[in-house]
Amino acid sequence: MKIIYMGYEDYVNLGYRPGKNDLVCEFSVEPDMGLSVREAAGRVAAESSTGTWVDVTTSNPYVNKISAKVFYIKGRIIRIAYPLELFEPDNVPQILSSIAGNIFGMKDIRNLRLEDVDLPPKIIKSFRGPEFGIHGVRKLLGVKKRPLLGTIIKPKLGLKTKDHAEVAYQAWVGGCDIVKDDENLSNQAFNPFRERVRETLKMRDKAERETGERKMYMPNVTAETGEMLKRAEFVKRQGGEYVMLDILTAGWSALQALRNANLGLVIHAHRAMHAAITRNKRHGISMLAIAKFARLIGVDQLHIGTVVGKMEGGKEEITEIEGEIERKIIQPDRNNHVLAENWLHIKPVFAVCSGGLAPVHVPRLVRMLGRDIIIQMGGGIHGNPEGTEAGAREARKAVERFA
Amino acid sequence: MKIIYMGYEDYVNLGYRPGKNDLVCEFSVEPDMGLSVREAAGRVAAESSTGTWVDVTTSNPYVNKISAKVFYIKGRIIRIAYPLELFEPDNVPQILSSIAGNIFGMKDIRNLRLEDVDLPPKIIKSFRGPEFGIHGVRKLLGVKKRPLLGTIIKPKLGLKTKDHAEVAYQAWVGGCDIVKDDENLSNQAFNPFRERVRETLKMRDKAERETGERKMYMPNVTAETGEMLKRAEFVKRQGGEYVMLDILTAGWSALQALRNANLGLVIHAHRAMHAAITRNKRHGISMLAIAKFARLIGVDQLHIGTVVGKMEGGKEEITEIEGEIERKIIQPDRNNHVLAENWLHIKPVFAVCSGGLAPVHVPRLVRMLGRDIIIQMGGGIHGNPEGTEAGAREARKAVERFA
Numbered sequence: 001m002k003i004i005y006m007g008y009e010d011y012v013n014l015g016y017r018p019g020k021n022d023l024v025c026e027f028s029v030e031p032d033m034g035l036s037v038r039e040a041a042g043r044v045a046a047e048s049s050t051g052t053w054v055d056v057t058t059s060n061p062y063v064n065k066i067s068a069k070v071f072y073i074k075g076r077i078i079r080i081a082y083p084l085e086l087f088e089p090d091n092v093p094q095i096l097s098s099i100a101g102n103i104f105g106m107k108d109i110r111n112l113r114l115e116d117v118d119l120p121p122k123i124i125k126s127f128r129g130p131e132f133g134i135h136g137v138r139k140l141l142g143v144k145k146r147p148l149l150g151t152i153i154k155p156k157l158g159l160k161t162k163d164h165a166e167v168a169y170q171a172w173v174g175g176c177d178i179v180k181d182d183e184n185l186s187n188q189a190f191n192p193f194r195e196r197v198r199e200t201l202k203m204r205d206k207a208e209r210e211t212g213e214r215k216m217y218m219p220n221v222t223a224e225t226g227e228m229l230k231r232a233e234f235v236k237r238q239g240g241e242y243v244m245l246d247i248l249t250a251g252w253s254a255l256q257a258l259r260n261a262n263l264g265l266v267i268h269a270h271r272a273m274h275a276a277i278t279r280n281k282r283h284g285i286s287m288l289a290i291a292k293f294a295r296l297i298g299v300d301q302l303h304i305g306t307v308v309g310k311m312e313g314g315k316e317e318i319t320e321i322e323g324e325i326e327r328k329i330i331q332p333d334r335n336n337h338v339l340a341e342n343w344l345h346i347k348p349v350f351a352v353c354s355g356g357l358a359p360v361h362v363p364r365l366v367r368m369l370g371r372d373i374i375i376q377m378g379g380g381i382h383g384n385p386e387g388t389e390a391g392a393r394e395a396r397k398a399v400e401r402f403a
Numbered sequence: 404m405k406i407i408y409m410g411y412e413d414y415v416n417l418g419y420r421p422g423k424n425d426l427v428c429e430f431s432v433e434p435d436m437g438l439s440v441r442e443a444a445g446r447v448a449a450e451s452s453t454g455t456w457v458d459v460t461t462s463n464p465y466v467n468k469i470s471a472k473v474f475y476i477k478g479r480i481i482r483i484a485y486p487l488e489l490f491e492p493d494n495v496p497q498i499l500s501s502i503a504g505n506i507f508g509m510k511d512i513r514n515l516r517l518e519d520v521d522l523p524p525k526i527i528k529s530f531r532g533p534e535f536g537i538h539g540v541r542k543l544l545g546v547k548k549r550p551l552l553g554t555i556i557k558p559k560l561g562l563k564t565k566d567h568a569e570v571a572y573q574a575w576v577g578g579c580d581i582v583k584d585d586e587n588l589s590n591q592a593f594n595p596f597r598e599r600v601r602e603t604l605k606m607r608d609k610a611e612r613e614t615g616e617r618k619m620y621m622p623n624v625t626a627e628t629g630e631m632l633k634r635a636e637f638v639k640r641q642g643g644e645y646v647m648l649d650i651l652t653a654g655w656s657a658l659q660a661l662r663n664a665n666l667g668l669v670i671h672a673h674r675a676m677h678a679a680i681t682r683n684k685r686h687g688i689s690m691l692a693i694a695k696f697a698r699l700i701g702v703d704q705l706h707i708g709t710v711v712g713k714m715e716g717g718k719e720e721i722t723e724i725e726g727e728i729e730r731k732i733i734q735p736d737r738n739n740h741v742l743a744e745n746w747l748h749i750k751p752v753f754a755v756c757s758g759g760l761a762p763v764h765v766p767r768l769v770r771m772l773g774r775d776i777i778i779q780m781g782g783g784i785h786g787n788p789e790g791t792e793a794g795a796r797e798a799r800k801a802v803e804r805f806a
Contacts, residue, residue, distance in 0.1 A: 048587075049559075049560060050561045056785040056786050060566060062561065063558050066560065086591070087591065091625070093626065093649055093653040094587060094590075094626065096675075096676060097649045097652045097673075097676070098587040100676055100679060101586055101649070101652065101675030104676065104679040106714065107714055155454065156452075156453055157452060157453050157466075157501075158463070158465070158466035158469050158470075159463065183504055183505065184451075184497060184500040184504060186491045186494055187491045188489070222494070222496045223494050224494065224656050248654075249497075249500045249503070251654005252653065254496075255654075256628070272499075272500040273499060276507040276686070279507060280686055284687075309510075310509065311509065355505070356510075384460065386460075387460045
């Protein structure tokens, strides 16, 4: 076998211009003392594509052609172009194992953050994206312009099935469009999944009859993949239209399995655990990048933060994420680590604001994020001193101002 | 519905002693200015069990009984006991959505790290754990005492199938026990999965005949869950004995699906992406906790770090992780955030050291971690100036000293 030596420098080519078959990543990188950003960048490109820590005798000339190339360095910001050949196009875990895998653990690089990804058309084309998206969800509910109003049953755990369904009913008749399980409610003994779905959908039917409006229930199907699919099929058989999944604790392979099952159910993505990965602005993976892969696979709704509520997340970051999941063409924005993208056939995802919201926050949310958002209030509705129905009524009034 | 108000203080009970039906977590917590550790601890316990940011009118007396309780505060270290009822016992994603979910994103808490988890027997009993474990893998290979020797085909991506199989053959005849795909090699056009499995297993058979030793190949089955299972079944049909999975980029639901499929294949767990979550010692999730859930579900082999190689990870941390995945009874160690555990029927997992290792590192690794480790060298074998076979011979000599 002919030996080709590649050093880190061979992974840097500042004259390179990425083409339509490159996947481009932007990272911010902080090398340890003694290592330049350029050298660190070369090491990241090597480890995330074809290289390792020493030259190997098993390399072949044809391998070099598919090596990643650092083509941009400015301060601590670097951009790397990865040839399409490195990837299995419809396999998000494989893509992440490359561009968001071992590289976070390299000893000589103190901090590394994947800021954004620009996916080539051939990868975009290999995914379905959302089945419903903003337009499909609005059509299902028959709500044209105003933000959708959702609630999460509270307390988050502990209510028995009958009480859970009763709280859902009150929220619907008060004015909520959507009622959602909390992210850690799945199939506990105090409120078993199947019984909950049956009872809550009965209450949905009752609320629909009484209000003349469409009402949606999102049961949480987060579980081992086979069990998750069984639960989603059960929801479908019972006449449900929605499921929710904790996409990060369940994982990307499970999300792809749920989307590929093509059950005709709206998929609501909860992002529990994301802040373990996204919160440190110097290390890990940005929420922008996570949102992108969620849209690619095909969630219809995704939590993006609230700016104003109980969870962290600034205005700029959240509006950038909303743009990324809603628009067809993404314009690059150097100041906010946003790369270009053309989403082609992939539908827009409904942005969900949730976490510490109350009716008083609605005008500011709409001003910042527009009307195409789902505003979810848990405590903000059930904490109303007159109870859930009154809380839902007040919340509905707040969103009706934007009808 | 009777209203019960619970404030954060109601989630703190320093006189409480956890019982056998509690799941216990240790966190380190750094509140924002103006918030005490005690208050922050109460908020974490609330958000990860039954509470939210306001009192709600939908709570019921029976809910309080299953609320989490902060029972230990020392400096920034807190321990929280969660009643078993909060969890679906055999559902790792659900457990993580509780104890490692929203809490990382709480605005008033600057940093939060899940350090360790002590699982109650009823949760341990609901999982299978590894099918093979250390003993089963040793039996399969017929290697009694010495560390096992593995290699990863290098370059990590780009070799064509024939060349890939040829490098594997050289590694085996040189003395490797195990040959592994790299973490980002799955089913790319230059080296399609099925063809690779067929060709490489042919070379394995040849190497077994020539050396008189058992040789193992670990094809990487990381993909969407259904596709992952199809690939694993294909490996089984072709006479393979092993698969590997990128457990974090594929996700916990996929790993549970692979283990529950019960294919009689050894499961090798690669942890690509872990350092995005585990590296910051003040925020995120410890590798110790991740290792614990991997053992619980049932990986047979798990990457734990090298201390001496190209990846970060200190000696104390790595020996603690090794103890956690290998021992039956875990003794608590306050200095290292290690909680007690009794692993009951769950077999020990083989610890894998990988990343920047060469034959020269072997004695130190064995001194630190014992003989029950799998030492993987990629560049450390294929970087030998005389080629892969010579590199494997040298590496084998290094491990034979501990036969």
